[in-house]
Amino acid sequence: MIVPMRVIAPLAVWMALGTFAAGPALAQVAIEGRVLDDESGGPLVGARVLLLNRYQKVVDYSVTDDTGHFAFKPRHGSRLRVEARAVGYKPTVTPILWMVGDREFASLEIRLAPNVVLLAPVEIVAMSVPTTSPVLENVVHRRSSGFGIQITRQDIEQRRPQHLSDMLVELPGVYARRTAGSGAGGRSIYMARAVSGAGGAACPVQVFLDGMRATREGPGGDVLVDDLVSPLDVEVVEVFRGMASVPPEFLTDYARCGVIAIWTKRALEPPS
Numbered sequence: 001m002i003v004p005m006r007v008i009a010p011l012a013v014w015m016a017l018g019t020f021a022a023g024p025a026l027a028q029v030a031i032e033g034r035v036l037d038d039e040s041g042g043p044l045v046g047a048r049v050l051l052l053n054r055y056q057k058v059v060d061y062s063v064t065d066d067t068g069h070f071a072f073k074p075r076h077g078s079r080l081r082v083e084a085r086a087v088g089y090k091p092t093v094t095p096i097l098w099m100v101g102d103r104e105f106a107s108l109e110i111r112l113a114p115n116v117v118l119l120a121p122v123e124i125v126a127m128s129v130p131t132t133s134p135v136l137e138n139v140v141h142r143r144s145s146g147f148g149i150q151i152t153r154q155d156i157e158q159r160r161p162q163h164l165s166d167m168l169v170e171l172p173g174v175y176a177r178r179t180a181g182s183g184a185g186g187r188s189i190y191m192a193r194a195v196s197g198a199g200g201a202a203c204p205v206q207v208f209l210d211g212m213r214a215t216r217e218g219p220g221g222d223v224l225v226d227d228l229v230s231p232l233d234v235e236v237v238e239v240f241r242g243m244a245s246v247p248p249e250f251l252t253d254y255a256r257c258g259v260i261a262i263w264t265k266r267a268l269e270p271p272s
Helices: 134-145 153-159
Strands: 003-007 013-019 031-037 048-052 058-063 069-072 078-085 097-099 104-112 149-152 174-178 187-191 206-209 234-240 259-264
Touching (some): 031 078, 058 069, 134 234, 149 153
Parallel strands (some): 206 259
Antiparallel strands (some): 003 013, 048 078, 078 097, 149 234
């Protein structure tokens, strides 16, 4: 039996909680729903839907389709919340969803209220043609010229990794080493040429975030990529595995170990 429940504003969410009637195939989707415009009732396409655990940490995320639909397959027995965001709308977070069995599910209807911002009158005295960010131009040029390997925003949206290292280790010649006591995302990235003997990497992969080097030089100077940035904030990642492909701006004494350049949206925006 499914019991619908209305959650009072400001959380405009319809929820139906229950168990699947039959068939193990249905139990694969534990949380699903739609994100709608609270005024028109129409679906919001491309809205970000985040799955949060009891500590408010993002454990999964989805992007709504043409009908505003999203779906998650979380582990059962978890206290979860769903947060929905869309440009021009106020974000909304659901109450805690109790998933207590393999056959439990929740069907949600999340309505986002438009976020209207009143602006003071603006007088336009001049207009300029928007320019392209030099950083973005360099990234696009390296992509077209075959320098390095790039992970784009589209790749991240399709893969939906929990950690950035999940995608890095899928590239040829890129590996990860677990760092003791550093949590789920505590993996150091290294490349095949950086390994020295059986003890591991003797020279750290050089990691740059928005053009600034985050890695210390010398053995033991590697950083945990997953601690630097979330996949949600990354626009493009460039991976250079050999000195011949490393651009001049990333050349260091340890560039032979490999270079990873991470760019966020802010770094790729044109100058104002």
